[in-house]
Amino acid sequence: MSIDHTPVWFITGCSSGLGRALAAAVLGRGGRAAVTARSPEQVADLVAAHPGRALALPLDVTDRHQVERAVKAAAAGFGSIDVLVNNAGHGYLAALEEGEDDEVRALFATNVHGLVDVTKAVLPGMRARRAGHVVNISSLGGLAAFGATGYYHATKFAVEGLSESLAAEVGPLGIKVTIVEPGAFRTNWSGPSMRQSRTRIADYDETAGARRASTLATYGSQPGDPDRAAAAIITAVESPEPPLRLLLGKAAYDVATRRLTTLKAGFDAWRELTLSADYPVDDSKEEA
Numbered sequence: 698m699s700i701d702h703t704p705v706w707f708i709t710g711c712s713s714g715l716g717r718a719l720a721a722a723v724l725g726r727g728g729r730a731a732v733t734a735r736s737p738e739q740v741a742d743l744v745a746a747h748p749g750r751a752l753a754l755p756l757d758v759t760d761r762h763q764v765e766r767a768v769k770a771a772a773a774g775f776g777s778i779d780v781l782v783n784n785a786g787h788g789y790l791a792a793l794e795e796g797e798d799d800e801v802r803a804l805f806a807t808n809v810h811g812l813v814d815v816t817k818a819v820l821p822g823m824r825a826r827r828a829g830h831v832v833n834i835s836s837l838g839g840l841a842a843f844g845a846t847g848y849y850h851a852t853k854f855a856v857e858g859l860s861e862s863l864a865a866e867v868g869p870l871g872i873k874v875t876i877v878e879p880g881a882f883r884t885n886w887s888g889p890s891m892r893q894s895r896t897r898i899a900d901y902d903e904t905a906g907a908r909r910a911s912t913l914a915t916y917g918s919q920p921g922d923p924d925r926a927a928a929a930i931i932t933a934v935e936s937p938e939p940p941l942r943l944l945l946g947k948a949a950y951d952v953a954t955r956r957l958t959t960l961k962a963g964f965d966a967w968r969e970l971t972l973s974a975d976y977p978v979d980d981s982k983e984e985a
Contacts, residue, residue, distance in 0.1 A: 703750075705775040706730040707768070709758055709815060710785030712739040714884030715834065718923035719782060722931055724751050731771035731778070733785075758785045758811025759803075768818040780934055781819045782832045783812040788849045788886055790912060791894035792905035800892060801848050808852035813859065820867070827871035830934055833860045837880045837949040841956045844901075845908035864941055875933055876942045880949035882921030887912050921946045 706723045710716040712734040720732045720740065724747040732740045733756035744751040752774050756767045771778055786808040789800055816831060823829030838846060839853030857876060864874035881887070893909060926945045933943050944950050964971070 701729070703727065703729050704779040705771070705777055706780045706782060707733070707771050707778045707819065708782040708784055709733050709756060709811075711743070712736065713890075714886065715879065715882060715923050715926055716782075716784040717743070719784070719927040719930060720751075722924065722927040726931065729775055731767070731775070733767055756785075758815055759806045761814050764811075764814045764818050768815070772822060777826065778819050778822055779828070780830045780832065781816065781823075782834065782930075783815055784834045785811060786834065786852070787890050787892060788846065789892045789894070790845050790905075790909045791848060791896070792845060792898065792901040793847050795894045795896040795898055795901065795905070796848055797894050797896060800894065804848055804892075805852055805855075808849075809855045809859075812856060816863070820872075823867070823872050824870055829871070830873045830875065830939065831860075831863065831867070832875045832877060832930065832934065834877045834879070835860070837878050837944070837946075837952055839876070839878055840953050843908060845905035845912065861941070873939050874941065875930075875939050877930060877933075878942060878944050878949055878953070879926060880921055880944075880946035880952070881915055881919040882923055882926060882946065883917070883919040884923055885916075887919070888916035920948065 706720075706728060708716055708720050708723075708730060711720045711732045717740070720730050720743055723730045724732075724743060727750070729750045731752045731754055732743055733754045734740050735755065735757045737753040737755045740753050744753040752771060754767045754770055755763065757763055768778065787804070789796075789804045791797070791800075812833060816833075819829075819831070823831075833856050835856045836849075836853045838850045839857040842850040842854075860874055860876045867874065884890075891913065897906070929943070929945060933939050944953055
């Protein structure tokens, strides 16, 4: 009996958007994939089109028991999980003061804790094989922050930090990590999937309020193409030396590089005060 060595992808949040585009691209190229969604009937067509190479699994990443079951089912069905893509997530529009506790906790439960739980469930198999690749879908919003999306940025900044630490921990074990940072892509993020606070405070109408409106207005006309993004992610994963960070889209590149310039300018402007916080250097000891 021949053994199929085609890499197995495990992708969360495949019901729409980038997750669905990535699952379709992996399968369309002859790959194998565990295609997960809270309602697996939403991905049934993908599985039906690729018999034997696709497995539809119910997965709400905020349910730890379901996470464990889905990972075990994928490993049992395919023998291993070679590439994990933590894509499941959603946005939330609110000024900081407008944020509602239940929505904020739900946001972190999905975007951060869900990502951690899925990763922890997959890592033992990757460690045992001394091979694997974890792809965490962050955002340009994991590098730069704007009004009205502060809580969302907080989750993505968390993903960035967790991913950097993970890369340092698992790199020596043969496991790679890539953080994907898309700009605005033509998905449901700024449309049907977007949540927003019921609380509105008039004092923020010109700041967070205006950004709420401009964010929602982008729905359906975002410049990013999910299919092209999916192809770029596959190219990065298949490269001999995958990047730790992968920006997607011109806007992401432009904003991120401006962010670097702004950060450096601020650091340099306050350099002397920054250095003054250390204990004074004893020059006499250095000369001796």
